[in-house]
Every structure is written in C-alpha cells, then in structure tokens.
Amino acid sequence: MPICTTPAPEDSVKGFTGWLAKRKPDTRLSKRKNVLPHKVFHVNLSDIIAGKGFTNAHVVSWRHIYSDKHGSTAIETKVGESGDFLFHEAHSGPMVDEMKTLHLKLKKRKKLQSETYEFAFLRMFALKISAIWLRAADRQNDYFVPLPPYFYGLEQGRLYPVSEFIAITQRAITQLSAKSRGPAQRMMGG
Structure with a gap:
C-alpha cells in the first residue's frame, strides 16, 4: 500500500483509548478500524530559512x-x-474532518502509487500552517497537503512536492519577519 500508517506505541494507544473510554464508554476499540494513528511533527523555522x-x-x-x-475527533x-x-489534547472540526477525508482520497491517487509514504501531520505554529506530510524514504520525494485554514496562497486539497512547499514556507517566514520589524518593534525602546 503506497500510503501507510505507522502503528503508534502501545503506551500512546493506552492514553488514547483511556481518554476515549471515559467519554464514550460504549465504544469498542479492540479492532481499532475506526482509528487513524500518525506522528505529529514540528519544525524550526530557522532550519527552513x-x-x-x-x-x-x-x-x-x-x-x-x-x-x-458523530464525526471525527483527533486525540493527541x-x-x-x-x-x-x-493525554495531551483533543480536537474536532474542519481540519480533523478534512484530514480524515484526505487520507482516503490520497490512498487512491495514482501519482502516489510508485512509492511508499508514511502518513504524518506537520504543524508550524508561527506560520499557522498545518499539513498532511507524506514522508517518503528519501526526504526529497515527500509531499504535503495543507489543511484548513489556508494561508500564503496554499490551496485546499493540492499535493505539494517538498521543494514547492519549502519555497512557500520560506516566503511566509520572510513575510512574517518583515511584519515583526514594523512600527511596533521600533516602540520597544532601549
């Protein structure tokens, strides 16, 4: 299968199922077929620059x-x-629903059939960018799919090769840096 999910560590599964059992006691989790586990990555913006x-x-x-x-919930x-x-946090809403929907759609994309990709999640808080990260064995073959809300010209459902996604994030970092050197910065005194 070209897009694979990495089994979560058993302790992580226990944390997730423990939280879920308290909120939905009638839930049967033995099969785990309704669960999509994945790693969450953060990146240093200075590394991108x-x-x-x-x-x-x-x-x-x-x-x-x-x-x-009732829908989808992401338990972290x-x-x-x-x-x-x-247990760290739980989310529901458009981003979680979109991620679940995209997982199914991406598994069917012919463009992604030639290589195996790990399904993961990338968060860049400072840029307000979240994306599905399809991690190939070689980082040069990775793909990203942005999740809502969309900023910096990123398009819904679009598959971005790593080079294009890096270029967009570099421009976004430059824009963010320019804004932070505005009038408010000069008011800090010294």
Missing part, C-alpha cells in the same frame, strides 16, 4: 483520529516527564 528544509523536524506527539457516526498523546504517554 537555513536551507535544511524538514530534515530536522521532530516528533512531538502522536495523534489518533477516531471516527464514529505525548510523552510526559515520567516517560509515559499521556
């Missing part, structure tokens, strides 16, 4: 998108100070 792209992106947590007749677990996976 320095030309390193996403090579130093690091896993910050695991997300489990659970779907039922991360490693606590004790080394155990703990």
